[in-house]
Amino acid sequence: MQTQTVTIFRTRKQTAPANPPGAARRWSVGEIAELLKLPFADLLYRAQQIHREHFDPNAVQLSTLLSVKSGGCSEDCGFCPQSAFHSAGVENQAMLRLETVVQAARAAQQEGAGRFCMGAAWREPSDAELASVAEMVRSVRDLGMETCVTLGMLREEHVAQLRAAGLDYYNHNLDTAPEFYGEIITTRDYQDRLDTLERVRRAGINICSGGIVGMGETLEQRAGLIAQLANLDPYPESVPINNLVKVEGTPLGDAPDLDPLDFVRTIAVARITMPGARVRLSAGRQQMSDTVQALCFLAGANSMFYGERLLTTGNPDVEHDRALLDKLGMYPFTEKT
Ligand code: SAM
Ligand code: DTB
Ligand code: SF4
Numbered sequence: 001m002q003t004q005t006v007t008i009f010r011t012r013k014q015t016a017p018a019n020p021p022g023a024a025r026r027w028s029v030g031e032i033a034e035l036l037k038l039p040f041a042d043l044l045y046r047a048q049q050i051h052r053e054h055f056d057p058n059a060v061q062l063s064t065l066l067s068v069k070s071g072g073c074s075e076d077c078g079f080c081p082q083s084a085f086h087s088a089g090v091e092n093q094a095m096l097r098l099e100t101v102v103q104a105a106r107a108a109q110q111e112g113a114g115r116f117c118m119g120a121a122w123r124e125p126s127d128a129e130l131a132s133v134a135e136m137v138r139s140v141r142d143l144g145m146e147t148c149v150t151l152g153m154l155r156e157e158h159v160a161q162l163r164a165a166g167l168d169y170y171n172h173n174l175d176t177a178p179e180f181y182g183e184i185i186t187t188r189d190y191q192d193r194l195d196t197l198e199r200v201r202r203a204g205i206n207i208c209s210g211g212i213v214g215m216g217e218t219l220e221q222r223a224g225l226i227a228q229l230a231n232l233d234p235y236p237e238s239v240p241i242n243n244l245v246k247v248e249g250t251p252l253g254d255a256p257d258l259d260p261l262d263f264v265r266t267i268a269v270a271r272i273t274m275p276g277a278r279v280r281l282s283a284g285r286q287q288m289s290d291t292v293q294a295l296c297f298l299a300g301a302n303s304m305f306y307g308e309r310l311l312t313t314g315n316p317d318v319e320h321d322r323a324l325l326d327k328l329g330m331y332p333f334t335e336k337t
Contacts, residue, residue, distance in 0.1 A: 064108035098163025114334030177224025214258035243284025
């Protein structure tokens, strides 16, 4: 048997698998619901087989998040502590200075992150805000990191400016199934999200789009979210699967817990339906045991948020994550050359 020496946090470079020709395959919600209902061992076996056909199963992509503008958002997303409609105790914070952002990115890089993701609590950026973020993208890129931003809805010219700044990924989540969306968000439509994703795709920027589970959705609605993502043509390069972080003061602050095995199932089905995507084990890891996280990796997750904070809530500390990856014989990789 071949043995592998694990050099933790020496990030390796790998070539991204292109979305396979099968990317244009359409999935029905019913087919995905059937996958979610498979016997657990059958589902994980299938996901693991597909994972191994497309990726090194021991390599994990690490993204560090920074909230560059927090709180006071004009959207009413029921899960979000940053919405001005809720009282979750998040202080409104003006946009961070460029130097502060670059310092945080450099620190994340030194800790072993390959991608730096900057988030802003906006419905959509103004021209001036977009110009400032584009500067941040240029500077982080100059460090040799992959860049990702999540700023809300984008107009055509804003997409072009981000492209010119060299942005690698735009994060814009569909969050849930179209049928459940109106119960969670009323200040925008599902189609608004799809329109922004289409503009980003047309500009040639990689798409990072996923959703949140554990918001009280049914299994069919969870299948509906995965179907929407998998049927994007091509499907997103990165797919963050968030487990709801229940924040007091938000409408979903006391939502019932999702069975952790149903979270693992969602990861497995994302892997099966989007075989060449980086499936990210995202928000909610701090509330998750190492065992459940290990099952997520077995189910095909090959990316995670790394660093002690998400945007406004906590994430496992880096020592804990290094020890976890070490225990599992996993190591970070980046596609940046
Ligand atoms: N305002 C922009 C937008 O909504 O696209 C960007 C920032 S927003 C905070 C980015 C994503 O964070 C949301 O789409 C949602 O998926 C995720 N998110 C926010 N609050 C969350 C929570 N409590 N638990 C899990 N994910 C959450
Ligand atoms: C994503 O899918 N999850 C991240 C990132 N993309 C921007 C955000 C999670 C936010 C969790 C709640 C918070 O920390 O405010
Ligand atoms: Fe605003 Fe984004 Fe939070 Fe919705 S998820 S309230 S758009 S910051």
